[in-house]
Every structure is written in C-alpha cells, then in structure tokens.
Amino acid sequence: MARIIALIKKEILSILNSPIIYIVTIGFVVVNSWLYFENFFVAEQATLRTYFAFFPWILLFLIPAISMRVWAEEKKSGTIEFLLTTATKDWEAVIAKYLSTLILILFILICTLPVPLSVAAIGNVDGGQIVTNYIAAFLLAASMVAIGQWLSSLSKNQIVSFIITLLVLFALMMIGLPYLLASTKGILTEGMRFLSTQTHFLNMSKGVIDIRDVTYFISIIVLFLFLNVFSLQSRHWK
Amino acid sequence: MLEIKKLTKRFGDFTAIDNISFTVNDGEVVGFLGPNGAGKSTTMKIVTGYLAPTSGTAIIDGKDIQDFSDETRAKIGYLPERNPLYDELQVKEYLSFVAELRGVEKKKRSQKIDEMIEICGLQKMLYRSIGDLSKGFRQRVGLAQSLIHDPDIVVMDEPTSGLDPNQIIEIRELIKEIGKTKTVILSTHILPEVQATCNRMIIINEGKIVAQGTTEELTKADKQKENVIVSLKCEDKETIAQELRHLPYVEKVEEHERAEQGTERFRIVGSHDMREDIFKLSHKHNWPIMEMFREQVSLEKVFRNLTQDSSKEPTEKK
Numbered sequence A: 001m002a003r004i005i006a007l008i009k010k011e012i013l014s015i016l017n018s019p020i021i022y023i024v025t026i027g028f029v030v031v032n033s034w035l036y037f038e039n040f041f042v043a044e045q046a047t048l049r050t051y052f053a054f055f056p057w058i059l060l061f062l063i064p065a066i067s068m069r070v071w072a073e074e075k076k077s078g079t080i081e082f083l084l085t086t087a088t089k090d091w092e093a094v095i096a097k098y099l100s101t102l103i104l105i106l107f108i109l110i111c112t113l114p115v116p117l118s119v120a121a122i123g124n125v126d127g128g129q130i131v132t133n134y135i136a137a138f139l140l141a142a143s144m145v146a147i148g149q150w151l152s153s154l155s156k157n158q159i160v161s162f163i164i165t166l167l168v169l170f171a172l173m174m175i176g177l178p179y180l181l182a183s184t185k186g187i188l189t190e191g192m193r194f195l196s197t198q199t200h201f202l203n204m205s206k207g208v209i210d211i212r213d214v215t216y217f218i219s220i221i222v223l224f225l226f227l228n229v230f231s232l233q234s235r236h237w238k
Numbered sequence B: 001m002l003e004i005k006k007l008t009k010r011f012g013d014f015t016a017i018d019n020i021s022f023t024v025n026d027g028e029v030v031g032f033l034g035p036n037g038a039g040k041s042t043t044m045k046i047v048t049g050y051l052a053p054t055s056g057t058a059i060i061d062g063k064d065i066q067d068f069s070d071e072t073r074a075k076i077g078y079l080p081e082r083n084p085l086y087d088e089l090q091v092k093e094y095l096s097f098v099a100e101l102r103g104v105e106k107k108k109r110s111q112k113i114d115e116m117i118e119i120c121g122l123q124k125m126l127y128r129s130i131g132d133l134s135k136g137f138r139q140r141v142g143l144a145q146s147l148i149h150d151p152d153i154v155v156m157d158e159p160t161s162g163l164d165p166n167q168i169i170e171i172r173e174l175i176k177e178i179g180k181t182k183t184v185i186l187s188t189h190i191l192p193e194v195q196a197t198c199n200r201m202i203i204i205n206e207g208k209i210v211a212q213g214t215t216e217e218l219t220k221a222d223k224q225k226e227n228v229i230v231s232l233k234c235e236d237k238e239t240i241a242q243e244l245r246h247l248p249y250v251e252k253v254e255e256h257e258r259a260e261q262g263t264e265r266f267r268i269v270g271s272h273d274m275r276e277d278i279f280k281l282s283h284k285h286n287w288p289i290m291e292m293f294r295e296q297v298s299l300e301k302v303f304r305n306l307t308q309d310s311s312k313e314p315t316e317k318k
Helices: A002-017 A020-043 A049-053 A055-067 A069-077 A079-085 A090-111 A114-122 A127-152 A158-174 A178-182 A186-195 A197-205 A211-236 B040-047 B069-074 B091-101 B106-120 B135-147 B165-179 B191-197 B215-219 B237-245 B275-285 B299-308
Strands: B002-011 B014-024 B029-033 B055-060 B076-079 B153-157 B183-188 B200-205 B208-213 B226-233 B250-255 B263-270 B289-294
Touching: A002 A020, A002 A090, A002 B091, A020 A049, A020 A055, A020 A090, A020 A114, A049 A055, A049 A114, A049 A127, A049 A197, A055 A069, A055 A090, A055 A127, A055 A158, A055 A197, A069 A079, A069 A090, A069 A127, A069 A158, A079 A090, A079 B076, A090 A127, A090 A211, A114 A127, A127 A158, A127 A197, A127 A211, A158 A197, A178 A186, A197 A211, B002 B040, B014 B040, B014 B055, B014 B200, B014 B208, B029 B040, B029 B165, B029 B191, B040 B055, B040 B153, B040 B183, B069 B076, B076 B135, B091 B106, B091 B135, B106 B135, B106 B165, B135 B153, B135 B165, B165 B183, B165 B191, B183 B191, B191 B299, B200 B215, B200 B299, B208 B215, B208 B299, B215 B299, B226 B275, B237 B250, B237 B263, B237 B275, B275 B289
Parallel strands: B029 B183, B029 B200, B076 B153, B153 B183
Antiparallel strands: B002 B014, B002 B055, B200 B208, B226 B263, B226 B289, B250 B263
16 A cells, blocks of 8 residues: 555656646637537526537547557666565565555636536536546546556657547447437447447436446446556566 | 666567566675676666566565556666767756756755766766767766766666776775665676775676575685696796695695796695695795786686576576
C-alpha cells in the first residue's frame, strides 16, 4: 500500500509538471462548452441532455491522449526497468498508475461542473440527472482508461499507442450506434449492443443507475487491468 | 553475497547467456566485462529480478531470487543501462519518491536524502528538472537512486558510459567508496575502468564466462615465466647480452625493439625475478640502467584474445 501511495504521488507530480494535462483539461472544457452553448441559445431550453451527449465523443480523444504515455513512456525511457526492480509488484504498479489517471479524470470532470451548475441556476434542471450523468461519464472514462492503459503497455511508441487506443475506443462506441445495429441481425445485434460502451452510457445518462450497466463498466475495468498485469509479466517469458 | 548458479537465458532461438556461474562476496567490487551483446545486461536484468531466467538461478544472501523475488529485490540497488530517470521530476522530488517507494522509514527519509545529495554532490541541482541535467549529473542522480535504501548489493550497468574523463574519474572514486562497505557488481567494456575500480573481474563472451580473476592474474603472460625488459647505456651490445645470459635463472636474452640512442634494450626471460641481479651486474660494469620493468600483457590484449576467438580455450579458470 505504501508503495502504491508513493507511486500515485509521483505520477500526479509528473503529470502536473508536464503541460499535457493543462492542454487536455482546457481542451475538454472549451470544446464541450462551445459545442453545448452553440445550440443552447438557439434552442432556448435549459436542458443538459446535449451537454452530456458530447462527453463520450470528447473522451474518445482525451483518454488516449492521457493513457498513451502511461507505459509507453516508461518502456521507451527504460524507467520501467527501475520501477519493476524495486520491491514494487507488477499489480501494484498497474493499480497505482490506473488510480493516478482516475484522479486526473476526476479533476477534469470537476472542471466541467460550472456549465451544469449555471444552467441549473437559470432553469429548472433535474439535479439527480446531473449526478447520474457524472457517474456515467466517470465510469465510461474509467473503463476507457483501463483499455488505453493496457494498449499503452503493448508499445514503446506513444503515437502508436494513441492511435490504436483511439481506434479501439471508437470501434467500441460505433458498434452501439442505432443505424449499425439496425443493419445486423439476431445474436450479432445483441452482442454488439451489449459490448458497446455507448449503450451503457446512454442507458445511465437517462437518469437510471442500472446494476447491469455498472457491472459492464466494472467488468471492462477489471478485465483490462488484469490484461495489463499480464502484459507486464510477459517480459519474463518472451 | 551473490551467487549465480548455472544461469541460462534464451530469447527464442538466441541464447543470451549460457550456463554461467560465479560468486561475488561481501565487500567486493567485481567487474563484469565483455564486448557489446555478450550478455552482461541480460545477466544483470535477471539478478535484479526484471527478467526471469530460462534455467538456473541466483542466490542473494541465501535467498533464491525466484522464490523470494520481493525480498531480494529490496536488497539490491540497481543502476540500469542508459540510466533511465523520470525526466519531468526535479532531482529532490525524484529522490524523495525513490526513498518512499524503496520503503525508507519516514523518520529517516529526509536524512537519507540529504546524505545521498552530499555523497553524490547534487547540492546545487536539487530543484532542477532531471531532463535538464547534464549527463554527469544525471549519472549521479542514478547513483543516488541506487544507494538511497542502503542496499547490500549494488548492480551497475555501465555506470560511466557517456561521461567525460573528469566525470569518469569522479564516478569511479564514488564506486570505490561504495565498494568498501557493499557488494558491487558493475558491467563495462572499458578496460581501464575495471583496473581502476574492481578487485576482480569476470570476462564474458557470447554468453559464456571465458575468464575470471584479478587483473594481475589475468595479465600475467605466462604464470611460470618472468619477463623483464631492461635498457642499458653501453656501446657493446654483444658483451651485455653475454653477461646477462650468465645471470642465475636467465633462460633467454633477446634484443628488444625501440632502443634510445646509445642504449641497448633487452627482453630477458627467466624462471625467477631477476631484477636485483641485473641491477648488480650493471652496477659492476658501470652500465647505467635507463629503464627496467617486468613485462605484463596488457588487459586489452587479454580481452581481445579471449573475446575475439571464441574457439580458444579459456586461459584462466578458477
């Protein structure tokens, strides 16, 4: 536990010392607000539905930009050799890195709060819906990070890991789009619907926390963190 | 104490290290020599627990590195090849992080960090980003990192690579200092480095140990014979040679190249140390001695012989 805390502190420090986090946070807030307010005054409605609908699309670019460096950078610079030859266990390193990124995501999501809060101030907005939307956004981001972190462990090259993560996350969203589901049949449709992050995010953003959606996200997280530990350990038998 | 037992590592078809065994005792500095790609780094990666061996193992203070990986890793300080550091951290941030990660007690942490800063001469660099440091300072940060938890064993992979001559000397002094209290194993392909810092060396080539011993043991050309080179100031070459041949123990006297003007130079082969007798002889005949030394085969030559022709039998195996 002490090692995990030490690692999280270091990760956060590293992130704060590099410009990427500021760019990403500002990017997220600005793009999201702009997309939302573009229609806000036209529609003249104090609804936040469209605001949260943009989240998955922005996360699609944001998450790979954060997760690409997690292992690729350690591998490229060789610091992974230092890290894993201290008494740190592989799973401790994986968990510590994952939690550090989650703290970051939490920080970014908090930065997006002013918009819903100000809309709530001028109109009649369901507070519960804001909360469930944030929970949905957080779970979605957390599972995307788990996938991105695993993909980052497969390459030394941050750009490669960015692009592959982007493609995988994009595919996971696309297979849940209604027009794609409409063009397939039977079990394939069901499978695609079930596997897509979009299905579960949209379910939750309606304002209902369904245990099936939560289970989906948590399973994704556990699976990919496990794969991450596995890919670190594969150095021993490669 | 570090014992390597029949260690083998294969990457696919390629055998990086092939059944090597050796021991490094407490308080010893051992140099691990070999051409690039000989298997030095691979051995170190296995000892430090980064890679698992294909077969064989290493024992650290009686504990097998495979069965007690966490425990043995905690006892090792490791300076990996190319000295990887977290460039975006400041020196002090980095050292605090390593101290914490390495489990240095909270009470002792700041004292330990100050100690490392002192030993490695980092006082002026505390608040600089590691990425902005010169290579020499980076190396010191790497050393500080590898020593901060007071390890029993220090493993250093090419600790002086890329440094300028002044920095190399400083780092070597540091290593010698460390070696007084700890078990140190360092790899290099710079031969003077081994002579300057190590008690003993192990030469490895194509994954196999080809020789080990002290510098003296390895550089003595022929264990039974003494070779003395002497230059004497004298006109008459033949007389000197004649007289030298009559000295006790002398077996062969031959002219040696590159004599100074007015002096004659000889290479004398004998079965015993003949320098005193040579001195007495020259004194008797009043031939001033311009130079006299025991000939040693240079370490470079030993190294070349051992590592260039792998079909050759190892010259010295203990």
